[in-house]
Amino acid sequence: MFYREAGDFKTSYQADGQTFPIRFDRMRYYVVLVVAFGLIPFFINDYWVNAILLPFLIYAIAAIGLNILVGYCGQVSLGTGGFMAVGAYGCYKLMTAFPEVSMIVHVLLSGGITAMVCVLFGLPSLRIKGFYLAVATLAAQFFLVWLFNRVPWFYNNSASGQISAPERDVFGIVITGPNAPAWATYLFCLIFLTVCALVARNLTRGSVGRSWMAIRDMDIAAEIIGVNPMKAKMTAFAVSGFFIGVSGALFFSVYLGAVEVGEAFGIQKSFLVLFMVIIGGLGSIFGAFAGAAFLVLLPVVLKVLGVDVLGWPTDIVAHFQLVIVGALIVFFLIVEPHGLAQMWRVTKEKLRLWPFPH
Amino acid sequence: MSEQLVFAMEVTLNGLMAGVLYALVALGFVLIYKASGIFNYAQGVMALFAAMTLVGIMNGQVPFAHVINAIFGGHITHFGWNVPGVLAIALTVGVMILLAWLVQVLVMRHLVGQEPIILFMATIGLAYFLEGVADLMWGSEIKTLDVGLPQGINIWIDETTFQIFDYGFFIDNLDLVATVIAGLLVAGLVMFSQYTKQGRAMRAVADDHQAALSVGISLNFIWVLVWSLAGFVALVAGIVWGTKSGVQFSLSLIALKALPVLMLGGFTSIPGAIVGGLIIGVGEKLFEFAIGPLVGGATENWFAYVLALLFLVFRPQGLFGEKIIERV
Numbered sequence: 001m002f003y004r005e006a007g008d009f010k011t012s013y014q015a016d017g018q019t020f021p022i023r024f025d026r027m028r029y030y031v032v033l034v035v036a037f038g039l040i041p042f043f044i045n046d047y048w049v050n051a052i053l054l055p056f057l058i059y060a061i062a063a064i065g066l067n068i069l070v071g072y073c074g075q076v077s078l079g080t081g082g083f084m085a086v087g088a089y090g091c092y093k094l095m096t097a098f099p100e101v102s103m104i105v106h107v108l109l110s111g112g113i114t115a116m117v118c119v120l121f122g123l124p125s126l127r128i129k130g131f132y133l134a135v136a137t138l139a140a141q142f143f144l145v146w147l148f149n150r151v152p153w154f155y156n157n158s159a160s161g162q163i164s165a166p167e168r169d170v171f172g173i174v175i176t177g178p179n180a181p182a183w184a185t186y187l188f189c190l191i192f193l194t195v196c197a198l199v200a201r202n203l204t205r206g207s208v209g210r211s212w213m214a215i216r217d218m219d220i221a222a223e224i225i226g227v228n229p230m231k232a233k234m235t236a237f238a239v240s241g242f243f244i245g246v247s248g249a250l251f252f253s254v255y256l257g258a259v260e261v262g263e264a265f266g267i268q269k270s271f272l273v274l275f276m277v278i279i280g281g282l283g284s285i286f287g288a289f290a291g292a293a294f295l296v297l298l299p300v301v302l303k304v305l306g307v308d309v310l311g312w313p314t315d316i317v318a319h320f321q322l323v324i325v326g327a328l329i330v331f332f333l334i335v336e337p338h339g340l341a342q343m344w345r346v347t348k349e350k351l352r353l354w355p356f357p358h
Numbered sequence: 359m360s361e362q363l364v365f366a367m368e369v370t371l372n373g374l375m376a377g378v379l380y381a382l383v384a385l386g387f388v389l390i391y392k393a394s395g396i397f398n399y400a401q402g403v404m405a406l407f408a409a410m411t412l413v414g415i416m417n418g419q420v421p422f423a424h425v426i427n428a429i430f431g432g433h434i435t436h437f438g439w440n441v442p443g444v445l446a447i448a449l450t451v452g453v454m455i456l457l458a459w460l461v462q463v464l465v466m467r468h469l470v471g472q473e474p475i476i477l478f479m480a481t482i483g484l485a486y487f488l489e490g491v492a493d494l495m496w497g498s499e500i501k502t503l504d505v506g507l508p509q510g511i512n513i514w515i516d517e518t519t520f521q522i523f524d525y526g527f528f529i530d531n532l533d534l535v536a537t538v539i540a541g542l543l544v545a546g547l548v549m550f551s552q553y554t555k556q557g558r559a560m561r562a563v564a565d566d567h568q569a570a571l572s573v574g575i576s577l578n579f580i581w582v583l584v585w586s587l588a589g590f591v592a593l594v595a596g597i598v599w600g601t602k603s604g605v606q607f608s609l610s611l612i613a614l615k616a617l618p619v620l621m622l623g624g625f626t627s628i629p630g631a632i633v634g635g636l637i638i639g640v641g642e643k644l645f646e647f648a649i650g651p652l653v654g655g656a657t658e659n660w661f662a663y664v665l666a667l668l669f670l671v672f673r674p675q676g677l678f679g680e681k682i683i684e685r686v
Contacts, residue, residue: 124671127670127674128671128674131397131474131625132670132676135618135620136621136663138614138617138618138663139660139664139667142660143660143663143664146657146660267614271482275479275482278476278479312429315498316425320490320494322490323487323494324490325486325490326486326489326490327487329486330487333469333472333479333480334465337472337473
């Protein structure tokens with residue numbers, strides 16, 4: 001009754017081709033936008049932004065990027081951490097080399113650099129696939145982290161080997177560094193997330209996205225019906241790399257401020273983003289949001305429960321967290337291998353008939 | 359003979375030994391992958407879990423002691439006895455078999471017929487879970503493991519090589535023992551899969567699930583068996599690596615070292631795991647020896663992966679893997 005496609009008539013091509021063709025989806029989208037842009041900035045403080053909102057927004061961008069590669073194009077990648085590091089270090093080099101340029105340009109450029117690196121490491125996907133490819137992308141992960149650790153040019157010869165973000169602004173509002181106001185960092189990341197999500201949604205609806213899905217479902221068959229596998233795979237790697245690079249740049253410059261590459265962009269990060277994609281739902285933009293929200297909130301909730309409510313020592317809570325995250329992942333895969341997005345689809349099916357199921 | 363060449367020979371020998379250790383871990387992967395098509399990322403954590411359990415049993419630690427202490431108060435730590443090594447190993451094998459059964463009943467049975475990537479993710483979840491459980495059970499501090507394996511420099515090799523080259527090679531006794539153990543393990547596994555009823559059933563399942571079912575082989579039993587075997591291999595790897603560098607979290611990362619070995623050798627081949635391990639072991643040690651100082655060192659972190667990557671571009675199924683045949 002609430003969610004229905006029937007009765008939603010389109011009278012122009014423009015209306016038929018819009019991003020959210022169903023009225024309920026469109027309304028939901030507008031409501032989310034109004035809440036995110038119009039309400040939340042007035043009610044947030046530093047704790048909320050740094051503990052929940054910024055990681056959520058940034059991981060959501062990375063998850064969308066990885067979802068394009070894994071969920072839409074079927075190329076499993078375990079190099080996300082390394083590619084995020086490319087974004088972060090690219091952003092750092094640009095920030096220090098061109099201090100007067102706006103942060104927006106820096107973030108976009110570091111996305112572009114990551115896209116190129118990602119395509120380079122994606123080249124083997126033309127020959128190998130499946131697990132072999134997944135393990136091959138680990139080469140990118142380890143090589144890139146090693147590179148940023150060992151070559152002093154990347155961290156401007158700083159003594160600690162760390163990189164830390166200098167204070168930079170957008171249109172006069174400070175975005176990075178310790179003096180950045182919470183609402184500004186939040187809005188900055190939110191704008192990037194919104195644009196990325198819209199672009200991703202429209203790319204996946206269009207001919208590029210269809211060729212990705214054809215490759216994912218069966219690459220040989222896709223080749224036979226005229227999809228160019230090289231073009232499809234390389235565009236997937238490029239677009240995915242761009243999003244992941246943007247998220248890496250934001251992760252470093254806006255969220256953390258100072259980064260040690262092995263710690264912030266290690267193999268654990270690759271797995272974390274992959275979990276977000278799988279728990280959220282492969283091949284779904286909404287799933288990337290849901291997965292990111294779930295895995296960002298879970299540790300916070302567990303920590304609040306364990307340390308603040310029950311009063312257990314932090315190390316035991318940390319171990320319990322591993323157990324619970326592991327068990328939840330297995331549980332999710334058993335109950336719903338298609339992730340939270342599939343649950344939402346089932347809910348919509350129910351809503352269509354509710355409250356008169358017959 | 360020039361000095362550099364002698365050094366290179368020593369590095370090569372050490373690389374061969376390291377390669378055997380990598381192969382030991384890779385074996386566990388191959389066993390499970392062949393029989394059930396599951397790429398078991400948890401193999402490294404299983405080695406960690408097995409080694410921690412072994413140490414805990416040997417020292418008579420109370421499982422979950424610090425959790426109990428934290429929640430209920432109290433100061434339980436040890437039962438106050440020490441279990442001899444052989445008995446402790448037998449008990450740990452029992453624990454690994456129990457673990458295999460639990461994994462099969464609680465997880466893998468519910469995931470039959472899912473896509474390989476889903477199964478892979480499930481084993482990553484399992485890895486997290488096991489790591490947390492191991493820490494909760496036995497505490498996360500670094501432990502020493504001593505089941506009586508010899509350690510330290512091998513005097514005989516040192517003296518012999520000194521007479522020949524004027525330079526004594528440093529070969530660890532433990533590495534030599536590990537090589538013998540790995541050899542015995544492979545021989546044992548080959549005998550098991552060739553000459554016993556269960557071993558043949560295992561190969562039948564690896565060949566074709568449905569055909570194996572139709573001739574009356576219980577898939578459930580075979581999968582428990584395979585996971586138990588992988589648990590046993592993990593225990594052996596855990597003992598060797600744990601004796602070498604202490605039982606600690608980094609032990610679980612040996613799984614990551616085994617992955618390029620598998621890619622080189624092919625996921626489905628036991629000899630491939632051995633040969634791949636040797637190539638990777640020698641390759642990375644020699645590369646670090648020759649090129650490492652020029653580019654800042656620590657090339658071992660990525661060399662194996664890049665080597666495997668380049669190799670796969672020319673031979674996508676690995677050295678000994680089954681030929682990949684694609685049909686539409």
